[in-house]
Amino acid sequence: FILKEWLDMNQVLDTERFKGGYSLDDFDFILDNGLKGAKEVVAVSCEDSDTIGARFDNGKVITPQSSKDAYYFIVNNGFAATNVDPDDESALPMAVVWALYEYFIAANPSIQTIWLANSGAAGLIRDFGNEELKKTYLPKMYSGEWTGTMDLTEPQAGSDVGDATTKAIPTDEPGVYLIKGTKCFISGGEQDITENIVHLTLARVEGAASGTRGLSLFVIPKYLPDANGNPGEWNDINCSGIEHKLGHKGSPTCVINYGEEGKCKGFILGKAPGEDGTGQGMAQMFKMMNEERLMSGISGYALAASAYHNAVQYASERIQGRATANPKAGRCAIVKHEDIKRMLMFQKSHIEASRAMALSTFRWVDIQNYSNDPELRQQAAVFLEINTPIIKAYCSDMALQSISEALQIYGGYGFSEEYPVAAIYRDARIYPIWEGTNYIQSMDLVGRKMTMKKGQIFGAWVQHIKDFVEANKNVAGFEKEFATYIDSLKTYDEILKTALGLFATPGMAQLYATRLLHATGKVWAGKLLLEMALIAQKKIDELGKEHYDYAFYAGKVASARFFVKNVVPEIAGLLEVLKNADATAIEVEEEVFFV
Numbered sequence: 001f002i003l004k005e006w007l008d009m010n011q012v013l014d015t016e017r018f019k020g021g022y023s024l025d026d027f028d029f030i031l032d033n034g035l036k037g038a039k040e041v042v043a044v045s046c047e048d049s050d051t052i053g054a055r056f057d058n059g060k061v062i063t064p065q066s067s068k069d070a071y072y073f074i075v076n077n078g079f080a081a082t083n084v085d086p087d088d089e090s091a092l093p094m095a096v097v098w099a100l101y102e103y104f105i106a107a108n109p110s111i112q113t114i115w116l117a118n119s120g121a122a123g124l125i126r127d128f129g130n131e132e133l134k135k136t137y138l139p140k141m142y143s144g145e146w147t148g149t150m151d152l153t154e155p156q157a158g159s160d161v162g163d164a165t166t167k168a169i170p171t172d173e174p175g176v177y178l179i180k181g182t183k184c185f186i187s188g189g190e191q192d193i194t195e196n197i198v199h200l201t202l203a204r205v206e207g208a209a210s211g212t213r214g215l216s217l218f219v220i221p222k223y224l225p226d227a228n229g230n231p232g233e234w235n236d237i238n239c240s241g242i243e244h245k246l247g248h249k250g251s252p253t254c255v256i257n258y259g260e261e262g263k264c265k266g267f268i269l270g271k272a273p274g275e276d277g278t279g280q281g282m283a284q285m286f287k288m289m290n291e292e293r294l295m296s297g298i299s300g301y302a303l304a305a306s307a308y309h310n311a312v313q314y315a316s317e318r319i320q321g322r323a324t325a326n327p328k329a330g331r332c333a334i335v336k337h338e339d340i341k342r343m344l345m346f347q348k349s350h351i352e353a354s355r356a357m358a359l360s361t362f363r364w365v366d367i368q369n370y371s372n373d374p375e376l377r378q379q380a381a382v383f384l385e386i387n388t389p390i391i392k393a394y395c396s397d398m399a400l401q402s403i404s405e406a407l408q409i410y411g412g413y414g415f416s417e418e419y420p421v422a423a424i425y426r427d428a429r430i431y432p433i434w435e436g437t438n439y440i441q442s443m444d445l446v447g448r449k450m451t452m453k454k455g456q457i458f459g460a461w462v463q464h465i466k467d468f469v470e471a472n473k474n475v476a477g478f479e480k481e482f483a484t485y486i487d488s489l490k491t492y493d494e495i496l497k498t499a500l501g502l503f504a505t506p507g508m509a510q511l512y513a514t515r516l517l518h519a520t521g522k523v524w525a526g527k528l529l530l531e532m533a534l535i536a537q538k539k540i541d542e543l544g545k546e547h548y549d550y551a552f553y554a555g556k557v558a559s560a561r562f563f564v565k566n567v568v569p570e571i572a573g574l575l576e577v578l579k580n581a582d583a584t585a586i587e588v589e590e591e592v593f594f595v
Helices: 002-006 026-051 065-076 094-107 109-128 131-143 281-317 338-370 374-409 411-415 420-428 438-447 449-472 479-502 508-543 550-566 568-580 590-594
Strands: 055-057 060-062 146-151 167-170 176-187 196-205 215-221 223-225 231-234 237-242 253-258 265-268 319-322 331-333
Touching: 002 026, 002 094, 002 338, 002 508, 026 065, 026 094, 026 109, 055 237, 060 237, 065 109, 094 109, 094 281, 094 338, 109 131, 109 146, 109 176, 109 196, 109 215, 109 281, 109 420, 131 146, 131 196, 131 215, 146 176, 146 281, 176 196, 176 215, 196 265, 196 281, 215 223, 215 281, 281 331, 281 338, 281 374, 281 420, 338 374, 338 508, 338 550, 374 411, 374 420, 374 438, 374 449, 374 508, 411 420, 438 449, 438 508, 449 479, 449 508, 479 508, 479 550, 479 568, 508 550, 508 568, 550 568
Parallel strands: 146 196, 167 196
Antiparallel strands: 055 060, 167 176, 176 253, 176 265, 196 215, 215 265, 223 231, 237 253, 319 331
């Protein structure tokens, strides 16, 4: 529906990159086969990932065989890094790729870090590497024979990446450095699935500036490729342990030590720091980081969708209580109870909104990457700036709430590991944390994106919502929904004005940033759901209630009505809070937290 009926994917397919290749109808076959593989191959590995998990033995990580099978199903069928290869004629648009990834992530989130991080790492070498690095590493990374990682975090430098102490010591060979230091929380930093691992690592060249400004990005293979391009000499990289985690137990989250013997070679991406000590590493890494942030939002709603479908099935089978509307009819399935239906609508509407946010944004990624229309590319740049932190934070936060509702539907059984939702909740808990915590996303939106070019970029983003409302506010059958939404838009305008004044006081932007991001997410989600509902209603009018697709389209309309009338108006509470300008959390003495 999103790819064929809502988004204008022909704007992507008509670009030089995809012209004469795929058609809209091809998406059905691709997605159907991806879903089939997710069910029959990838999902089979999920239980092993959670119960057996990744094991650490004498410096080596051992993964279940089913994880290996799932990984190679994904890469061998062209679903992974081949799609970032500019020379691969079978590569798919990113909007289609990430629609597929929802299936694979939901089927087994533990292995997503292996194949997804590789695509991002390969993209960095593609965009910033010299020809020798591209020739040496990209073919086997594209094919999935080798994987790539993203190595930022250090024991003393988490969100504050600028405190990193990993060193890069120049050698006599241009572009080659000796690396020494430790990185932690490195997903897939050591594993037995592929024959080589290519670490994309931030380090500071000796003499470079302090903070993030002085960091450079290095390609550091576990094994140095030999003359034939195969893994050769070990490159003085050791894994000293893996984390024991709440979820994602099949994903090896590693502590990586570089250069314990002083022999670890790293190959710089781009230019070395100049006289002012400025490195290019953070700017380069943020290209991958922004992709990973979008991935986090998609991962959240992928698991929320899995929990939702399980909860729907359970609610239709679990017999408990009697229906309020007809208590004399005897005991009924709990799906007939009002609060169960409320919880299901909460999940359904949030999942559909999150999916719309993410896939529409990846369509803008395709436009930015491949369109020759400068106006469209500029529009894409606006949407990508604003959408990215919202998708990462709002979608992952709402995913946890949705999964919690799914668990609640199971009652006491939901708290049991015998049913799938408990594990889904554990796996989803990482998404608001990694790739920049959701607070960091909130500050990115409030402190940077909303103020870029004196607010012009964010103003254009808000205006596209208002333009949609103005064009559709009188559509028959949706008058109440648009009236409610228009009231909420007015409230949101007042929120922004109130926040502008309040945030002039130090600390207040930080205190209210998360809540402002959530309000922004609700407003955007409401617009997207209404937009899809209008299309769905037209289809209902054409097809009638007897058509087999009626329930699907009716669900789209119901999601919009529920969300606009029940969720979007919640932002009015934030306006009252902002007007109160409460600073208790800032002013309170820290001692009160310890008693």
